[in-house]
Amino acid sequence: MSVQAIAERVRAGGRVSDREALELYADAPTALLGRLADTIRARKHPDGIVTYIIDRNVNYTNVCVARCAFCAFYRPVGAADGYVLGFDELFRKIDETIEVGGVQLLLQGGHNPDLPLAWYEDLFRAVKTRYPDVKLHALSPPELLHLSRLSRLPVAAVVERLVAAGLDSVPGGGAEILVDRVRRLLNCESKATADEWLSVMRTAHEAGLRTTATMMYGSVERPDERVEHLCRLRALQDETGGFTAFITWSYQPPNTELGGAEATGIEYLRTLALSRIVLDNVDNVQASWVTQGGKVGQLSLAFGANDMGSVMIEENVVRAAGAAYCMDEVEIVRNIEDAGFVPRRRNMVYDLLGAPLYRERAIPRRLALDVARAPGDDAVPAELAQYPARSRVGKNARARRT
Numbered sequence: 001m002s003v004q005a006i007a008e009r010v011r012a013g014g015r016v017s018d019r020e021a022l023e024l025y026a027d028a029p030t031a032l033l034g035r036l037a038d039t040i041r042a043r044k045h046p047d048g049i050v051t052y053i054i055d056r057n058v059n060y061t062n063v064c065v066a067r068c069a070f071c072a073f074y075r076p077v078g079a080a081d082g083y084v085l086g087f088d089e090l091f092r093k094i095d096e097t098i099e100v101g102g103v104q105l106l107l108q109g110g111h112n113p114d115l116p117l118a119w120y121e122d123l124f125r126a127v128k129t130r131y132p133d134v135k136l137h138a139l140s141p142p143e144l145l146h147l148s149r150l151s152r153l154p155v156a157a158v159v160e161r162l163v164a165a166g167l168d169s170v171p172g173g174g175a176e177i178l179v180d181r182v183r184r185l186l187n188c189e190s191k192a193t194a195d196e197w198l199s200v201m202r203t204a205h206e207a208g209l210r211t212t213a214t215m216m217y218g219s220v221e222r223p224d225e226r227v228e229h230l231c232r233l234r235a236l237q238d239e240t241g242g243f244t245a246f247i248t249w250s251y252q253p254p255n256t257e258l259g260g261a262e263a264t265g266i267e268y269l270r271t272l273a274l275s276r277i278v279l280d281n282v283d284n285v286q287a288s289w290v291t292q293g294g295k296v297g298q299l300s301l302a303f304g305a306n307d308m309g310s311v312m313i314e315e316n317v318v319r320a321a322g323a324a325y326c327m328d329e330v331e332i333v334r335n336i337e338d339a340g341f342v343p344r345r346r347n348m349v350y351d352l353l354g355a356p357l358y359r360e361r362a363i364p365r366r367l368a369l370d371v372a373r374a375p376g377d378d379a380v381p382a383e384l385a386q387y388p389a390r391s392r393v394g395k396n397a398r399a400r401r402t
């Protein structure tokens with residue numbers, strides 16, 4: 001089928017096959033891809049509203065046994081600069097988040113063998129006791145799988161226990177590209193195969209949790225594998241309807257084992273537009289301005305995105321790979337309005353929470369992103385001594401403290 005014929009079908013509201021998606025991706029002019037994605041965005045969001053959420057992205061530990069080749073964030077067990085945040089540190093971060101109008105904590109971290117399931121349950125309960133209104137958007141599928149393996153419990157049982165402790169929703173991290181050939185090359189097949197990632201999401205959806213879905217492109221995958229990734233997400237969404245939103249970002253090569261070059265802004269916009277076209281059953285598509293910068297983030301609103309993601313207060317993962325852009329609420333709103341849209345705050349399930357908060361009350365401006373830990377701070381939280389460690393290094397460290 002010609003590109004024009006496929007475009008006509010998309011305009012009429014039809015679904016594209018994987019072959020047609022690949023044809024569009026390879027041959028359609030960038031402006032056409034953008035117009036098609038924008039048509040779908042306008043059909044799904046005719047009110048011209050562009051949303052964002054005020055939350056905080058906290059990485060509770062950087063210690064990880066998975067060792068993905070694309071990751072500049074993790075530290076091996078026993079590394080001098082490996083950390084686990086204490087409950088008190090997390091409470092302070094939540095206090096700061098609430099101060100700027102935040103409604104949620106996005107909590108993700110490394111696969112730390114010395115943090116058992118009970119640590120997560122206790123943390124979630126402590127957060128919910130102190131902050132009953134703060135939502136916990138926590139633990140991507142590979143982290144849930146890691147906890148399932150560590151505790152020798154089925155994923156469904158882990159999810160059930162975490163929900164009982166306060167888990168509200170699951171972020172879609174760790175998907176990278178849902179093709180095992182790619183996952184082997186990225187050394188992330190053992191943390192979760194493509195089927196395992198999808199299966200954890202299915203389990204979460206069946207437990208009543210809403211989740212997001214993601215794609216990290218631009219490492220070692222081929223264009224047809226990006227399309228396969230999107231089609232697999234679309235198939236699961238047909239089955240469960242559990243994804244609230246899709247987010248794609250480009251692989252960030254600096255400081256990684258894999259190395260290489262970063263995809264360009266045009267490739268980002270083409271990939272974003274293709275995602276909007278293929279994922280016809282996902283309502284919301286986010287702009288990834290943290291990796292692409294505010295300008296490309298703003299352009300994303302003409303290439304299918306209807307959401308500016310999070311007003312970031314803290315970011316550690318992208319920063320470890322060299323750069324992370326920062327925009328506070330004032331700056332995000334300026335970008336949305338300048339692009340001709342109406343800014344609205346939202347929560348994780350896309351309920352509208354209201355107009356920009358800073359117009360209603362004075363909130364502190366945040367012009368630089370925080371980090372999980374100040375450099376050189378190697379404090380070990382006191383409560384860790386209560387939990388059994390799995391690694392030899394962790395067992396020795398805890399034996400010394402007791």
Ligand code: SF4
Nearest residue numbers: 064066067068071074
């Ligand atoms: S991407 Fe996540 S799982 Fe992979 S090494 Fe980094 S922290 Fe660990």
